[in-house]
Amino acid sequence: MFKSILFPTDGSDLSEKVTATVMEFARLHQSRITAVTVIQPMLMPTLGDGAAVLDAGQYEVQMQSTARDHINKVAAAASAAGVPFEGIVATSTNPADEIVQAAKKYGCDLIVMASHGRTGLSKLLLGSETQSVLSHTSLPVLVLH
Template sequence: MFKSILLPTDGSELSDKATAMAVQFAQLNQARLVAITVITPLPFASMGDSGAVIDSGQFATQMQNAARHHIEKVAAAARAAEVPFEGVVTMSPSPYEEIVEAAKKFECDIIMMASHGRRGLNRLFLGSETQKVLAHTTLPVMVLR
């Protein structure tokens, strides 16, 4: 039924649990697993006068390294289970858009993603990428907690 599964990952403990479930689901369906990590650009400009200076080059390098590590964790789990795998690292201020586009690009049948379950003000200020994906895709989305 499902031949290609998209798994967004941010490297969190919750994403690791979602990875284990997605790998098992891929095995059961003899499906390929596509993992995506979306790097968000530097959220604010350096504030030279206030003494807070952020090296955007160093930030980008650290984020790329972390993203590759997140993808490699999923790749290792997929290899161990003999599940076909592809990994994608992309940069965008809107992770949900990248997730929805990757699902189209890789012809995925389902998106499996973790939800941190933020409530109240955290949800208001941080938003919910899972909620945005649900609102902008026509694919089935399995939300894992």
């Protein structure tokens, strides 16, 4: 039924926790997994007198390395489950849009995401990438808590 699954991961404990479920789902459906981690570029604040300047180059290197680690963990789980795998590290100011575009680009027919299930004020303040993906894709989205 589902032959190509997009699995966005941010390396959080919750993403790591649901990885085994995603692999088992893919194995049962004989699907391939495309995992994507989205790096948000460092926003440069307006600097006043005496402000510290952050090293954007170092930030990029560290974020790429961390993102690659997230993808490598999913790749290891896919290998152990015998699931075909492709990993992508993308950079975008809007992760949800990048996730929706990756699903289109890689011909995915399902998006499987972990969600913290925030409610109330924390949802309003922190936003929800999952909610944004749900509202911007016509693909089925399986949300795991």
